[in-house]
Amino acid sequence: MKNIEIVQDTNFIETLEEKLDLDGPFSSWELFKMAYEAELTTITSEFHGLRALEFLPHMNFLPHQIETAKQAIEEMNGRAILADEVGLGKTIEAGLILKEYMIRGLVKKILILVPASLVNQWVKELNEKFYIPAATFRKNYPWDSYDIIVTSIDTAKRSPHREAILDLHYDLILIDEAHKIKNHKTKNFEFVRALKKKYCLLLTATPVQNQLIEIFNLVSILKPGHLGNYESFLEKYGKDRKKINQDAFLKQLVQKVMVRNTRKDTSLDNSKRHIETVWVDFSPEEYKVYKELDKTFQPFSTFSKITFLRELCSSREACFLSLQKFVNDENNHGREVLQPIIDQIGQLPHHAKAQKVVELLKNIGDEKVIIFTEYRASQLYLQWYLQQHGITSVPFRGGFKRGKKDWMKQLFKDKAQVLIATEAGGEGINLQFCNYMINYDLPWNPMRLEQRIGRIHRYGQENDVHIYNFAIRNTLEEHIMSLLYEKIALFEKVIGHLDDILAELNIKSFEGEVKAIMNESSSTGELKIKLDNLASIIQSTQNSWQEESQYGN
Amino acid sequence: MAINLHSFLENYFEAHHCDILSNQNGVLKVQLNEKMDRALMNRPFYWHYIKKMGRDGDPMQLTLISNQDSLEERGERIHFGSPRLQQILNHLKENERFTRLFQVIQANQNTALQPWLVVNIKISYIGKHKKDEVFSIGLNLINGIMKTEMMESLSDKEFGMKISDFCYTITPIIKPISGYKRILSVLDQYIQDLDHEWAKESLQELENEMNLLKHFYEGAYDEELEQMEKELRDLKERYQPKIQIKVVNGGIFYIRGN
Numbered sequence: 035m036k037n038i039e040i041v042q043d044t045n046f047i048e049t050l051e052e053k054l055d056l057d058g059p060f061s062s063w064e065l066f067k068m069a070y071e072a073e074l075t076t077i078t079s080e081f082h083g084l085r086a087l088e089f090l091p092h093m094n095f096l097p098h099q100i101e102t103a104k105q106a107i108e109e110m111n112g113r114a115i116l117a118d119e120v121g122l123g124k125t126i127e128a129g130l131i132l133k134e135y136m137i138r139g140l141v142k143k144i145l146i147l148v149p150a151s152l153v154n155q156w157v158k159e160l161n162e163k164f165y166i167p168a169a170t171f172r173k174n175y176p177w178d179s180y181d182i183i184v185t186s187i188d189t190a191k192r193s194p195h196r197e198a199i200l201d202l203h204y205d206l207i208l209i210d211e212a213h214k215i216k217n218h219k220t221k222n223f224e225f226v227r228a229l230k231k232k233y234c235l236l237l238t239a240t241p242v243q244n245q246l247i248e249i250f251n252l253v254s255i256l257k258p259g260h261l262g263n264y265e266s267f268l269e270k271y272g273k274d275r276k277k278i279n280q281d282a283f284l285k286q287l288v289q290k291v292m293v294r295n296t297r298k299d300t301s302l303d304n305s306k307r308h309i310e311t312v313w314v315d316f317s318p319e320e321y322k323v324y325k326e327l328d329k330t331f332q333p334f335s336t337f338s339k340i341t342f343l344r345e346l347c348s349s350r351e352a353c354f355l356s357l358q359k360f361v362n363d364e365n366n367h368g369r370e371v372l373q374p375i376i377d378q379i380g381q382l383p384h385h386a387k388a389q390k391v392v393e394l395l396k397n398i399g400d401e402k403v404i405i406f407t408e409y410r411a412s413q414l415y416l417q418w419y420l421q422q423h424g425i426t427s428v429p430f431r432g433g434f435k436r437g438k439k440d441w442m443k444q445l446f447k448d449k450a451q452v453l454i455a456t457e458a459g460g461e462g463i464n465l466q467f468c469n470y471m472i473n474y475d476l477p478w479n480p481m482r483l484e485q486r487i488g489r490i491h492r493y494g495q496e497n498d499v500h501i502y503n504f505a506i507r508n509t510l511e512e513h514i515m516s517l518l519y520e521k522i523a524l525f526e527k528v529i530g531h532l533d534d535i536l537a538e539l540n541i542k543s544f545e546g547e548v549k550a551i552m553n554e555s556s557s558t559g560e561l562k563i564k565l566d567n568l569a570s571i572i573q574s575t576q577n578s579w580q581e582e583s584q585y586g587n
Numbered sequence: 588m589a590i591n592l593h594s595f596l597e598n599y600f601e602a603h604h605c606d607i608l609s610n611q612n613g614v615l616k617v618q619l620n621e622k623m624d625r626a627l628m629n630r631p632f633y634w635h636y637i638k639k640m641g642r643d644g645d646p647m648q649l650t651l652i653s654n655q656d657s658l659e660e661r662g663e664r665i666h667f668g669s670p671r672l673q674q675i676l677n678h679l680k681e682n683e684r685f686t687r688l689f690q691v692i693q694a695n696q697n698t699a700l701q702p703w704l705v706v707n708i709k710i711s712y713i714g715k716h717k718k719d720e721v722f723s724i725g726l727n728l729i730n731g732i733m734k735t736e737m738m739e740s741l742s743d744k745e746f747g748m749k750i751s752d753f754c755y756t757i758t759p760i761i762k763p764i765s766g767y768k769r770i771l772s773v774l775d776q777y778i779q780d781l782d783h784e785w786a787k788e789s790l791q792e793l794e795n796e797m798n799l800l801k802h803f804y805e806g807a808y809d810e811e812l813e814q815m816e817k818e819l820r821d822l823k824e825r826y827q828p829k830i831q832i833k834v835v836n837g838g839i840f841y842i843r844g845n
Contacts, residue, residue: 038786039829040778046684046706046834047767053685054763054839061683063746064602066836069683070707070723070738071590072676073835075667077709077719081785089668091655111715111792111825138717165670230817232825257796258818259803437660444658 078138082108086133093163095130098295099123103130105293112233113256115212115292117241122295124237125156128208129164131235136166141205141233143181144168147226148210150186156210157184171195178202187214191225203230212236215255216248218264227255241292246271249288256291306498307491311515314390314506320346323378324509327353330371340510340552346379347511348475349388349412354379387474387504388419394472394502395425395452402446402468404453406486408475413454416474420452427452465490469497474504476514478545510552517548517565592667593653599675613654614662619646626678627671686838688746694753700841702728702759704766705737707835708774714789714828721835722774726766728759728839733773746840756841763839771832778830786828793826 053060061069078085084104087095099122106114106127112135116124135141146168148156153170160166160182171177171185177198187209190199207229209215215222234256242249250267253260261267261284271284316324324346327339338360345353357376361369395403405427407413413429420427428442428450446453447467468490477483491499505515547568555561593613600607600617608616619627624646625634637644650662651671665671692698704726711719725737734740750756761769797819804815 037790037828038783039827041829041831042771043708043832043834046837047764050685050838051763054687058687060688060748060838061686061836062602062748063686063688064598065679065683066686066688066838067738067742068595068599068602069679069836071595072679073707073709074721075590076676077721079718079720081712081716081718091666091668108716139711140713140717165668165673167670227814228817231821254803257799259796259799259801263803263805435660437658441658441660 076137084130084134085137086130089133089137090130090164093126095126096123098299099127099130102127102293102295103134106131106235107134110291110293112206113235113291115236115238115241115252115256117238117292117294119239119294119296124239125159125210126163128210128235128237129160129166132160132166132206132208133164135206135233143202143204144183144206144208145190145199145202145204145229145231146182146184146208146210147187147190148184149214150188152210153184153186160184187222187225191221196225200225200228200230204232206233206235207231208235208237210237212238212252213240213248216241216251218247218251218254223251223255241294249292253288253291260291261287307487307501308498309501309503312390312394312502312504314386314504316386316506316509317383319382320386321508323375323382326375326378330368330375340549343510344475345409345411347387347506347509348407348409349385349415350379350382351411351415352409355411384419385415387506388416390504391416391472391474392420392423392425395420398470400451401470402451402453403470403472404455404465404468404490405472405474406455408456408477410456412474413456416454420454425452426450427454429453430455432456466495469495469499470502471499472502472504476503476505476511478514478548513561513565514548517569592665592672596651596653596665596675599679608648612659613657614650614652614659616648616650616662618648621646627674680835684834684836686836686840688748688838689750689754689756689841690843691745691747692751692754692843694751696753698754698843700750700754700756701844702756703737703840703842704728704763704770704837705741705840706767706770706837707738708770709833709835710774710778711831711833712785712828713831714785715792715826716785718785724770724773725840726761726770727844728761728763728766729757731761731769733770741840741842744842750841754841754843774832783828789826789828793822796822796826 082104084100084107086103087100098118102116102118106112106116112131116127118124118127132141132144146156146160157168157170160168166182168182168184169180171180171183171189177183177195189195207226209226215226217223236252236255238252241252247268250261250264250271254264262270324343327342327346330339342353342357345356354376357372357379360366361372361376391405405416407416410431413431417427417429426449428445430439430442430446430453434442442453443465446465453465453468471487471490473483473486477486487499487501503515505511548565551564551568552561555564593615596615597607597610600615600623603620603623605620605623606618608618610616621634621644624644625631627649628647634644650659651665652659652662653665655664655666663669663671690700705723706726707721707723709719709721711717723736723738725734725740726732800815800818800822804811807815
């Protein structure tokens with residue numbers, strides 16, 4: 035008891051007496067009572083548990099996310115490494131922890147350091163999902179004027195920001211992609227260590243990439259001395275990266291400051307994914323137009339040609355509209371070459387894929403099906419075409435307002451058989467009641483495909499999910515299909531470590547890489563070889579990853 | 588949540604003299620007045636310029652949907668944790684801290700009202716973790732009798748800002764400040780008597796981590812020592828147990844004694 039500091043409220047009674055002297059102003063009985071009720075609803079009457087869950091009824095947290103947040107707060111006392119595998123929701127866990135601390139009044143000033151490219155996304159997610167009023171740093175506003183700020187470490191460590199930030203006292207520091215500060219000789223590391231902080235969260239999918247000393251450095255930010263001091267650690271574990279598995283003691287220590295969930299041990303694996311590739315052949319007329327477009331390269335860059343070809347693989351409408359737009363733009367040349375192609379597209383019969391969709395839907399029977407396409411024009415066309423065959427459908431777009439999204443979801447659930455979506459829309463639509471999905475055309479970014487599947491294959495899905503991936507033979511879709519989704523076997527292994535593998539290979543954007551290959555290849559043969567090469571590099575990195583990344587579990 | 592959200596909102600806007608335009612199926616449409624527009628709508632520039640031009644201004648309307656199953660599209664969805672509700676709760680907590688109220692009585696003969704000091708107090712226990720406890724305490728300023736759960740026992744009574752006809756107040760014998768001190772000393776005794784396991788755990792953790800830290804910096808000098816001092820301060824801030832006593836709201840209540 036003598037060690038407990040007691041802070042009294044000194045100003046209440048003085049203010050009350052002043053008001054009595056001045057005869058007011060006073061609160062009415064109604065409002066006075068309500069203020070008391072307001073306090074009662076917002077207090078936290080237990081040391082343990084997550085109050086934040088009550089505050090966020092619109093969020094569907096996965097069990098491992100809730101468990102992780104609890105562990106980080108209750109057992110690790112707010113200093114933790116969150117090291118889930120990619121795709122299991124580290125951001126969600128971090129948001130939940132932040133929210134809990136804010137509700138309990140333990141945290142007010144927060145500094146969030148993330149890679150520059152993720153700053154806006156963090157701000158958006160914290161605001162929309164967690165109602166945490168985070169802001170980005172803007173010039174002319176001093177650092178101490180923000181309560182919750184998201185910025186990049188590169189900005190923060192630069193003078194004069196550095197000095198201003200180091201002067202402040204933060205209640206919580208969060209660092210995303212924390213493996214970037216694992217080297218204790220860098221400016222980043224030194225900067226982070228110098229921050230005044232109460233709580234601290236480090237997010238990384240790869241706490242150890244090369245050497246065990248990396249985990250030592252990360253832990254030293256959170257809990258210096260937890261793994262001994264630098265010299266003794268180096269002496270004992272050297273620069274090996276595998277010893278962590280052999281040393282039960284070290285593993286145990288690390289688990290006291292780090293939570294790592296893997297796909298294998300989350301309940302996501304309860305329902306299975308059945309993935310089937312559906313090959314479609316163009317009709318002879320369609321092939322003719324496709325080849326003609328493929329041969330035409332003069333008027334536009336290869337880049338836009340790829341786009342047109344992809345569109346043609348999706349629907350006549352999608353390609354028609356953008357070609358039309360292209361020739362109507364006076365800055366572009368090539369109307370003479372393109373107009374005949376546009377005319378031919380106008381003459382084409384119904385798209386081979388659309389016909390296949392109807393056939394497949396009839397086979398599936400009465401089940402609910404969600405169809406994803408990349409293009410608005412294809413979405414409209416499909417809706418019309420399905421209606422011609424007596425199949426009811428509703429559209430869905432990321433751009434819909436919240437209310438409209440809910441409404442469409444409800445219509446799909448109660449009335450329509452099919453939902454045709456152009457974009458996963460990120461959040462707000464969970465369709466666990468549906469377990470069939472048709473990927474009418476495939477995104478070139480595997481993350482986006484994973485997001486699509488995540489709409490139905492998520493916590494709460496009780497049935498196996500069936501996913502059909504459409505691709506047209508002898509077109510660029512065939513290359514994409516065989517590279518992304520067969521060679522790399524992305525579906526079976528889920529996306530897992532792709533992020534890290536790409537980082538290791540110094541590939542910034544997978545989609546960009548594929549486009550570049552398409553761009554630079556002068557023949558289909560060359561294209562195929564290059565894509566094959568890319569696939570095998572990724573594959574071999576992936577294999578070595580899987581052997582080595584089983585630390586800390 | 589301890590309150591019924593929908594009626595809570597209705598009462599809130601009525602108590603602030605806003606017109607309820609419609610109210611059905613958990614969808615509440617309110618015409619704000621200037622005071623509430625300023626408090627909730629966050630548009631100080633609008634009010635600044637409109638006043639500068641010498642005009643009255645048009646307070647906005649607000650539609651709040653508290654029924655989560657409602658398919659109504661126009662309006663703000665409001666639920667526990669939503670920013671709007673937090674704003675309203677904070678608005679209440681900040682502005683409704685002091686009062687002086689008289690019990691409303693239909694009297695036809697002279698009736699005495701006794702003064703009570705009513706204080707609602709939040710105690711927060713802050714260590715590794717944190718919890719809060721709220722007490723509502725009333726102290727009769729004539730005879731010094733003290734009651735707990737005061738708000739609950741007053742909840743079915745009616746109070747007004749002005750004294751009712753035929754009623755008169757008795758002048759306090761105990762000054763509010765002395766009454767307040769008595770309440771605090773009772774709370775202090777209560778706190779002394781508690782088992783503070785939470786604080787012990789927190790101090791234990793503090794000691795553990797301080798030892799680790801010192802081990803980590805063994806043989807360190809200069810800059811490194813400075814870094815260690817910083818980290819020691821961070822640790823104390825995180826683990827040093829604290830009890831915070833804060834008045835939620837309070838005031839003088841004139842109540843008929845019986």
